[in-house]
Amino acid sequence: MSKIKLTPYQQHVAKWKNCEQCDLHCHRKRVVLCRGTVPCKILFVGEAPGASEDVVGKPFMGPAGKLLDSMLEEAGFNEGPVSYAMTNLTACIPLDEEHTKASEPPKHAIEACSHRLIELYQLCNPEAVVWVGELPAKYGTVLLQEYGLKVAAKITHPAAILRMELNTRGLSYQRNVVILEELLERITAPWNYQ
Numbered sequence: 421m422s423k424i425k426l427t428p429y430q431q432h433v434a435k436w437k438n439c440e441q442c443d444l445h446c447h448r449k450r451v452v453l454c455r456g457t458v459p460c461k462i463l464f465v466g467e468a469p470g471a472s473e474d475v476v477g478k479p480f481m482g483p484a485g486k487l488l489d490s491m492l493e494e495a496g497f498n499e500g501p502v503s504y505a506m507t508n509l510t511a512c513i514p515l516d517e518e519h520t521k522a523s524e525p526p527k528h529a530i531e532a533c534s535h536r537l538i539e540l541y542q543l544c545n546p547e548a549v550v551w552v553g554e555l556p557a558k559y560g561t562v563l564l565q566e567y568g569l570k571v572a573a574k575i576t577h578p579a580a581i582l583r584m585e586l587n588t589r590g591l592s593y594q595r596n597v598v599i600l601e602e603l604l605e606r607i608t609a610p611w612n613y614q
C-alpha cells in the first residue's frame with residue numbers, strides 16, 4: 421500500500437494540532453495555526469486567537485479579522501501577486517482567570533509557542549513580517565531576528581481600533597492602510613529601497 425506523503429505545511433499542522441506544550445490547551449476548543457498561503461511573501465503575526473478563532477480554528481476570523489481583511493483589500497493585497505499568511509504569538513486562546521473571556525497571552529505561553537511560530541516562519545520563508553499590535557512586535561522581533569528576519573512593519577491592532585472613539589478610528593485605520601501600501605510597494609519594487 422502506498423503511503424500518502426504530507427507536504428511540509430501538512431506535517432506542521434499534524435505536529436501542532438493537538439499541542440499540549442502549555443496550560444492554554446486546557447480551555448481551548450481548537451488550535452489556531454495559520455490562514456493564507458504557505459510559503460508566502462508576507463507573514464502577519466497577531467497576539468492570540470479570540471473567541472471566533474477558537475471556534476473556527478483559523479486566525480483573524482472575528483470582528484478584528486474582518487477589519488484587517490478590509491485594510492488589506494484597501495492597501496491592494498488582493499490585487500497583486502503578493503502572497504500572505506496570518507498567525508499569532510500563541511496558537512490557543514488565552515482566557516482570563518474565570519475562564520470566561522479572552523485575555524492577553526501570558527509570557528510562558530508565548531515562549532512555549534515560539535517553537536511553533538519559528539517553524540511556521542521558516543515554512544513561510546517570508547520577505548517581510550507585519551506585527552499586528554505591540555505585543556507581537558515586542559516578542560516577535562527578538563525571536564525572528566535570529567532566524568533572518570530583515571523587513572518588518574507594525575500596525576495598530578484592529579481590535580484596538582475597534583475599541584477607539586469613533587472620531588479616531590478612521591485615522592488609525594487609514595494609517596494602517598498606508599503602512600501596508602508602503603510595505604507592498606517595498607516588496608514588489610525592492611529596487612526603490614536600495
Ligand code: URA
Pocket residue numbers: 466467468469470473478479480481482484485508552579
Ligand atoms: N484574532 C486573532 O487571530 N489574533 C488577534 O491578535 C486578534 C484576533
